[in-house]
Amino acid sequence: MPSVIIDKDRCKGCELCVYACPEDVLAMSDEINAKGYFVPIVAHPENCTGCRYCLLVCPDVAIQVENKGKVTKPPESLTGKPFSYCPGCTHGVIHRLIAEVMDELGIQERTVGIAPVGCSVLAYEFFACDMQEASHGRAMAVATGIKRGRPDLTVFTYQGDGDLASIGMAETVHAANRGEKITVIFVNNAIYGMTGGQMAPTTLPGQVASTCPTGRDVTLTGYPIRVVELLKSLRTPAYLARVTVTDPKNVLAAKKAIRKAFKYQLEGTCFSLVEVLSTCPIGWGETPHDACGWLQENMVPYYPLGEVKVPEEATVQAGS
């Protein structure tokens, strides 16, 4: 019988696994772990089908699943250090997906990751490959420097919306336009998380943030920037996709896109960027589960999911 193994010390009690389980295997308990969080328990082990939905949505790599004598393992491309993200923040899911892709492609020993400034500023502590910490917004310039100097390395950046779409917009547009053979993971949570919830270039119209306390007024601040659509307008071939990680199905789709983005780099094809719509439960003032719902209801309509540009299109567009 499959079973769910919960690492209670890593757990932040976000409840996302409980909501994700289609068979009510998991439930929250009254038990408080060393960090002070209520942790879930396996309430109905007999119901478990081994679907791994709980593992897929867990932002803290706190769940493993045993099935037919095999136990899932955390990806080797993570250091194992507990993430510094808030409970229920989906940064952790995105970290895990990148690490899984690195493992599966066998590239950890030839990869250099670039951490940004923002919530994921400490990403260099979590990824087990070589890492560089960039100044705010310049991750793609740093990546350009590495990749042009050492084209044999696989280079990825991990950037938030303020980093990539505000202060680093010039670096973003020009790295994409030069067709740098790098992979960019763009985490869009429509807010500045680390600095305390200020307006981001991707904050939705009317959305409240600490520097637009009455809601984003588009007559004064313009509309939220759709990064992948903006980059699509560049003629240089690229792989551009938007995904989210709010639920197991989307987590799998996100991983597929991230994997593709790395593969295009490994093949030397093009610049690749995957925008991941991510939650900020604290910044949005929602529970982790409600934040996922808020994202689906509000962000997805404005930021449609899917592949926005694939390099194969370039041949079609070449004559235009």
Added chain:
Amino acid sequence: MAKKLMKGCEAIGEAAIHAGCRLFFGYPITPQNEIPEYMSARLPQVGGTFVQAESEVAASNMLYGAAGAGCRVFTSSSSPGISLMQEGLSYIAAAELPVVVVNIMRGGPGLGGILPSQSDYFQATKGGGHGDYRLLVLAPSTVQEAADLVIDAFDLADEYRNPVMILGDGLIGQMMEPVEFKKEIKPEDLPEKPWATTGRAGRQQNIINSLYLDPEQLEAHNWDLHRKYQRMAKEVRYEAFNTDGGCDVLIVAYGTVARITKTAIDMAREKGLKIGLFRPITLYPYPTEALVQTAEGAKSVLVSELSTGQMVEDVRAAIAGRRPVGFYGRVGGMVMGPDELVEQAEKLVAVHV
């Protein structure tokens, strides 16, 4: 290798290639455009890479990435562009990455002008960006010296894991002189950089970083950097010219102004006035001790710069009142003639000697 007539900017570019550098990131700005132009043509011929960045801000961060990945790398710019690079330079200094930066100074502040200046002395020698750090700063006064110092700059950068700046002015960059490249380093012969992010195969993870959230760690890091800058003191270089047996006026000048001083020395000699020249070649570390010793044989000291008075502060601190220290500067792209220096020296003598 035979001597070749080259423009200063081109000689700087060729010297970088002789130093085994195969990477250039930069953004055009007058009066140093010949450097990126030269590199864009030359680097592909030797298997190197030239990237015209979208800005100096981006260029300085490309340098960070490439240096962090263990590559010899350099950039060049001029005053306003160097200001934009300060972000990258602060991070590069903090993360202790070896890079070479060429500043062919033009008149400022602001957009200023495009003619020669030495008004970035403070910025170059006192840090430049935020935080407690220093660049190693080399100031050539001939095209040959520019080429020599560029090659040395790469080695010094690697030795100290620190950014090194070549501080020239528009005259050094634009004039033509015969130049000879005295050594050629092959990139494959350069020593390994075990700290670089080159993929972690066979070793522990390497991280290039400047973030220290723990104040005790950050303090320790700052003092470590400070001690490194103190160790750099042994790299001081200078030229003392016409100072044997003492002099009436010791002119302290670097770069282009030092060349002009040499002509002034000849002109003064005819008038029976002995001018000596003290020319710092390293502006950081500053050759303070050598200056003090040289000034002991001088009756007075005259600092001359293409600024309203920047290096003069370091000279006054070194001389510490033991000799009268005068100052003569021209700015905005105006350059003094040797006759002006002689006149200033005569005035100093009339007042103090």
